[in-house]
Each structure stands twice: as C-alpha cells, then as structure tokens.
Amino acid sequence: MSASSLPIIQAHGLTKDYGKLRVVDRISFAIDAGECCGVLGPNGAGKTTTMKMLIGATPPTAGELRVLGHTVPRDARAMRARIGVVAQSDNLDPDFTVEENLRVYARYFGLSAAEVRSRIPELLELASLQDKAGAKINQLSGGMKRRLSIARALLNRPELLILDEPTTGLDPQIRQAIWQLLRQLRRDGLTIVLTTHYMDEAERLCGRIILMDGGHILADASPQALIRDRIESHVVEVHGAGGERWLATAPIGPEVRRERAGESWFFYGRNLESLVRSLDEYDDLHYSYRSSNLEDVFLKLTGRDLRDG
Amino acid sequence: MADTVRRWLAVWRRNALAWRKSARTALLAGFAEPLFYLFALGYGLGSFVGQVQGVSYIGFLTAGILSTSAMNAATFEGLYLAYTRMEVLKTWDAILAAPLGIADIVAGEVLWLATKSLISGTLILMVAAGMGLVVDWQALAVLPVVFITGLCFGALALLVTSFARSYDFFVYYITLVITPMILLSGVFFPFSTLPEPVRFGAALLPLQHVVEVIRPLVGGRIELGQLWHLLVPVAYAFGATSFAIWRFRRRLLC
Structure with missing residues (x-):
C-alpha cells in the first residue's frame, strides 16, 4: 500500500x-x-x-x-x-x-x-x-x-x-x-x-x-445519505393559536411521526398532502411544507432540548 | 540542535519586532525611571553620605541601579506582557498550532526577556559612562552578567505568570518578593550593614548575588573570587525555566 x-x-x-x-x-x-x-x-x-x-x-x-x-x-x-x-x-x-x-x-x-x-x-x-x-x-x-x-x-x-x-x-x-x-x-x-x-x-x-x-x-x-436514510422525506411545520383545535380533528396517520418544540409542531412522513389540505381551513395557523433537510436530521438525532454553554 | 535554536529564535524575533514597534515608550519606562533614581538618590543622598566602600555614593549606587533595572526589565515583561501574549492576544495558542512546543515558547521568551535586560543595562551603562561614573573598558564585562540576570528574573517571572489568573496576581509577587529584594540586596546601601538573619534570608534570593558581581565590574575591577555568586542566578534560571515549562504544559495542553 x-x-x-x-x-x-x-x-x-x-x-x-x-x-x-x-x-x-x-x-x-x-x-x-x-x-x-x-x-x-x-x-x-x-x-x-x-x-x-x-x-x-x-x-x-x-x-x-x-x-x-x-x-x-x-x-x-x-x-x-x-x-x-x-x-x-x-x-x-x-x-x-x-x-x-x-x-x-x-x-x-x-x-x-x-x-x-x-x-x-x-x-x-x-x-x-x-x-x-x-x-x-x-x-x-x-x-x-x-x-x-x-x-x-x-x-x-x-x-x-x-x-x-x-x-x-x-x-x-x-x-x-x-x-x-x-x-x-x-x-x-x-x-x-x-x-x-x-x-x-x-x-x-x-x-x-x-x-x-x-x-x-x-x-x-x-x-444526502443522512437525509435519505435517517429521516422521513417530508415535514410539515405548524404553529399558531388554533393549533390545539386543529390537532383534535387533523388526519394524522400512524405512519406520521410528530414532535413538538415550544409553539411549533413538526410532522414527518412520506405522504403528508391530506395533512396539508386540512390546514387550509385554519386561518390562524401558519405552516410550511417542505422536504426534510440536515437540520431535521440533526434535531431528530440530538433532540430538541435547549443546551447552553 | 540547530533546529531547536531556530524555533527559539522565531519566538524571540516575534517579540523583538513587537518591541521595535513601541520602542520609544518602552525605552522611556525601562530607562528613564532608573536614571531618575540614580540622579536623585545619587546626588541628593550622596551629598550626605559621602563615600561608601571607598567610592562616591553615586558610583556605589550605579551598580545597584544597573542590577535592579536588569531585573525589572525582564520581570515586568515576563509578567504583564507575557500574560497578555498568553491569555489576551492568544499569541501562544497560534504558535502552538505551528510546529513549536511549550518548551520552545518558554525558551524563546526567556531569551527575549534576557535581551530586554541587556538593552536596559547597556543604556544605563552608557549614561553612567557619559557622566564619568564608569571609566574603564572592563565595565563592559557587566553586560554578560546583566544577560544572566535577565535569564534568571525572566524565568522567575514566567513561572509566576504560569500561576496567574489575572493581572492582579502580579501585585503579590512584586510587593512581597521583588520590592523587599531590592531593599535588602545591597542596592542602596552595603549588604554588610544588614543584621545577620536578614542577610541570610536575602542571600537565598538572586539579586544580592548579582549586585556582588556587578559592583566591582562597574568600578573597573574584575574580581574572580566573586564569580561564584553567578551560580545563584544561573541555578534560578534553569530551575525556574524547567518548572515554568512543566506548569505551562499542564495549564495550556489540557
């Protein structure tokens, strides 16, 4: 060698x-x-x-x-x-x-x-x-x-x-x-x-x-491999005052992984269209629907707790 | 060996360049102050005292001021400026990211501190010669002694710095060690006038031994019998350098 x-x-x-x-x-x-x-x-x-x-x-x-x-x-x-x-x-x-x-x-x-x-x-x-x-x-x-x-x-x-x-x-x-x-x-x-x-x-x-x-x-x-292998392909991020009300009736299947950080909910999965459609009726909610990125991988693997120091 | 010395000189040259940039103020502090002492005490006090050990008081005092300035030049830079380079400017961190180790930095710094003593000693010797206080060429033999003095007090100052967590720490060393040492080492009056226990204590410290060697040299006499005194600052220089290297390794490489 x-x-x-x-x-x-x-x-x-x-x-x-x-x-x-x-x-x-x-x-x-x-x-x-x-x-x-x-x-x-x-x-x-x-x-x-x-x-x-x-x-x-x-x-x-x-x-x-x-x-x-x-x-x-x-x-x-x-x-x-x-x-x-x-x-x-x-x-x-x-x-x-x-x-x-x-x-x-x-x-x-x-x-x-x-x-x-x-x-x-x-x-x-x-x-x-x-x-x-x-x-x-x-x-x-x-x-x-x-x-x-x-x-x-x-x-x-x-x-x-x-x-x-x-x-x-x-x-x-x-x-x-x-x-x-x-x-x-x-x-x-x-x-x-x-x-x-x-x-x-x-x-x-x-x-x-x-x-x-x-x-x-x-x-x-x-x-690329981390995003492909270590996390679901898409994410919906939701925040706003009407969140609890929407959540009670939202069509969240068992394959969807959910996380909460402060005022925001994160929903991870492959097929989230129905979830996104259900959000349209709630004017007081803000949401974004995007493909997952490295930050999502990072937060999934290291957790969402705040660390100081 | 040549490579080791090259690394030491790289550190030395960094400090020399920094000194050149502020040489005017640096010279004022390291050079004007001892001369004020020499004039004020030498002529003022000298008019009462008359002769000491067979020479004029100002002639006697010249050797003491020369020794003290050599000590101070290395001490103050080894405390305040070395601490600044280590903790504030992070110059040492930058050097340690290059192919140099702690021992290279300490050795380079000690050599530079001794150079500061040499600069200070040379200037005072020149002024003393200009005033007619030093007449013999043999007085040039003072300079290597001044360099050894710088190695000794430079290494001691770095050792103190290795323990320091802020600039305030240096007050202890200056107030409790340096100042009493100046007063009890035969700088202003003959060492022999001090009581026996005090002399015994002061003789454990290096400054008194430096003064013993420098005083005859300033008067143009080379007294070989006095040269053993140099073993004390040399031993301090080696001991303090080794201890400082060990201390800085523990402090900086953790």
Whole structure:
C-alpha cells in the first residue's frame, strides 16, 4: 500500500476525560485524502475537544490517533509542520501589519526567506487582501481577519486544514465569501476538517458529516445519505393559536411521526398532502411544507432540548 | 540542535519586532525611571553620605541601579506582557498550532526577556559612562552578567505568570518578593550593614548575588573570587525555566 492511499486521519477508540467527566467516548473514524468533513453537534458534543486532540493540543485519555502517518500526540510537532489550523477566535498579532503577521508566522515553520517572499503575495491574493498588506490588524473587518487567519494556516502548503467554526459570528455575505474560499481549496485537493453548528454550512461545504453528541458519533455519512436514510422525506411545520383545535380533528396517520418544540409542531412522513389540505381551513395557523433537510436530521438525532454553554 | 535554536529564535524575533514597534515608550519606562533614581538618590543622598566602600555614593549606587533595572526589565515583561501574549492576544495558542512546543515558547521568551535586560543595562551603562561614573573598558564585562540576570528574573517571572489568573496576581509577587529584594540586596546601601538573619534570608534570593558581581565590574575591577555568586542566578534560571515549562504544559495542553 502506498503512503498516499493511507487515510489522512485515523482515530481508533479516541477518548478524553476531564476529571470524572467523559467528554469524548471511544470514537473511531478515518478521513481520506481530498475529503471535506464537517464535525457537527450541539454544545458540549465533544467537537472542539476532538479537534484539540487532532492537532496535539490535548492528549487523549485513551485510544490511538494517527494524522498524516504521525502518531499523535507523540509526534504532534512533526505532524503540525504539515497541517494548517484555523482557531475559532482569530489569534492574529494586533501589533503587526497583515504582511508582518504572515512573515512572523512563516518563521515558526522554518520557511526560507525566498519561499516566504513568493508565498506571501500568493496568499494575499487568495484571501483577496492584496491591498491590505500594510494594514494593521485592527483596521481589518471581521471577514478580512478570518480570511487572513485562513491564509496564515496555508503558509506551509498543508496537506490537511483544520478549522474550528470558521464562520461563527460573521455576517451572511461574509460567510458566503469564506465558503467560496474553502470550496476553492477543496477543489485544489486539500483535505479539510471543520466543526460547525450551522447546518447550511455543513450541507454546502462538506461531502461528509460526522454528527456528534455526548462524546459519541451518532452518524457518519454524506449529507444526502443522512437525509435519505435517517429521516422521513417530508415535514410539515405548524404553529399558531388554533393549533390545539386543529390537532383534535387533523388526519394524522400512524405512519406520521410528530414532535413538538415550544409553539411549533413538526410532522414527518412520506405522504403528508391530506395533512396539508386540512390546514387550509385554519386561518390562524401558519405552516410550511417542505422536504426534510440536515437540520431535521440533526434535531431528530440530538433532540430538541435547549443546551447552553 | 540547530533546529531547536531556530524555533527559539522565531519566538524571540516575534517579540523583538513587537518591541521595535513601541520602542520609544518602552525605552522611556525601562530607562528613564532608573536614571531618575540614580540622579536623585545619587546626588541628593550622596551629598550626605559621602563615600561608601571607598567610592562616591553615586558610583556605589550605579551598580545597584544597573542590577535592579536588569531585573525589572525582564520581570515586568515576563509578567504583564507575557500574560497578555498568553491569555489576551492568544499569541501562544497560534504558535502552538505551528510546529513549536511549550518548551520552545518558554525558551524563546526567556531569551527575549534576557535581551530586554541587556538593552536596559547597556543604556544605563552608557549614561553612567557619559557622566564619568564608569571609566574603564572592563565595565563592559557587566553586560554578560546583566544577560544572566535577565535569564534568571525572566524565568522567575514566567513561572509566576504560569500561576496567574489575572493581572492582579502580579501585585503579590512584586510587593512581597521583588520590592523587599531590592531593599535588602545591597542596592542602596552595603549588604554588610544588614543584621545577620536578614542577610541570610536575602542571600537565598538572586539579586544580592548579582549586585556582588556587578559592583566591582562597574568600578573597573574584575574580581574572580566573586564569580561564584553567578551560580545563584544561573541555578534560578534553569530551575525556574524547567518548572515554568512543566506548569505551562499542564495549564495550556489540557
């Protein structure tokens, strides 16, 4: 077997305890070259801890982990020379200009001066920051900082890019721009692993979803397969004051699965036309009838309880 | 080995660039203040005191101020700025996502803190030379001692920082350790005038030993018999660096 056909990441029985609390519980997965894998889950699912173990920022309590063939955390430093990491909150150096940030960071990888000179303009162009080379970090918008963080993670031409919630806290238009950048990197063959709690982000970017909750992997498949296999094809969402009255006479067959979240009812099934027709007589009810999406899968598998923290 | 040093220097150069950007204010704080002490106490108090240990009081005081400034330069950056880099700017997190480890960061930081001491010591030596307080070229031998002083107090400051949960924590170290040490280490008056138990206590701390080595050097005398004193700051530097690495590993890689 050639080295290139080995998985980029191999995790087996990966476990992390903090004191008596088990945050990640014996998870196993493998990620191949060229994949873009989204790690999804509610707060406290163990996503960020898993990412920290991947880059060697925290040692696993048990289990085996190999990234790019390096045993982690033992060979984490050699492994990190070959990956790029984008943290959740930008940790750019505010004292420095955009270009200085890249130049200082390149030194940590031991890149030669000649290499850095040719690499910086390339990366500034990739991140659409050509005009900002001399700007201070606090003169940049949130989206620019994020793009610079991604550019910085690419200095060493990584074989794997790891991003922790790449668009959290950004405006919708800026999120689009970040997605475009990540899609371009993916087209160029870079393997990407990202955490997110935005379903649309996962659905648009990732060919594969690892859904985590309570330290376990609940599902591991493509978004399409998850929607096809793990949830009914359609959903009717109903909310409004007349709900109880309608519900008493509504034609809800035994094959229809129902859930309630606050003021809303959700009805999942294959054939919901009669249900939708019965709603027409109730002017005080609002409803939507649509095909199921990743968010429905997520809520089905992780439950609808609100989690803080 | 060359690769290890390259990683340390990458951290050192990051701090050096940040320092260059604010060098004017940094110099004012690290350089003007000790000179005010030197002038005010040296000439003011010196006019009452006359000679101490065979030299003018201001000449005596120059060695003390030099040692104290070297200590302070490394101490303050190792507390406040290193804490800022670690907790506020998350600079260390960014470095740890690159192929560097905690030991590389601590070693690079300690070398930088010692460099800060060296900058401060050099400037004070230049001014003292300009004032005619230092006349002999042999006084340049002060500079490596100042660097060792910086390694020692830089490492100690990082060790304190490894325990800190906020900036307030540093007040304890400054008030309970640094300030008494300055007063009891022979900076302002000869160490020998202190009562025996106090001398014994102060001799466990590094500053007094630094002053013992620097004072003859400032006067242009190289006293080889005094050099053993350097073992104390060197031991502190190694001990505190190792302990700080262990502490930061537990704190940051969890």
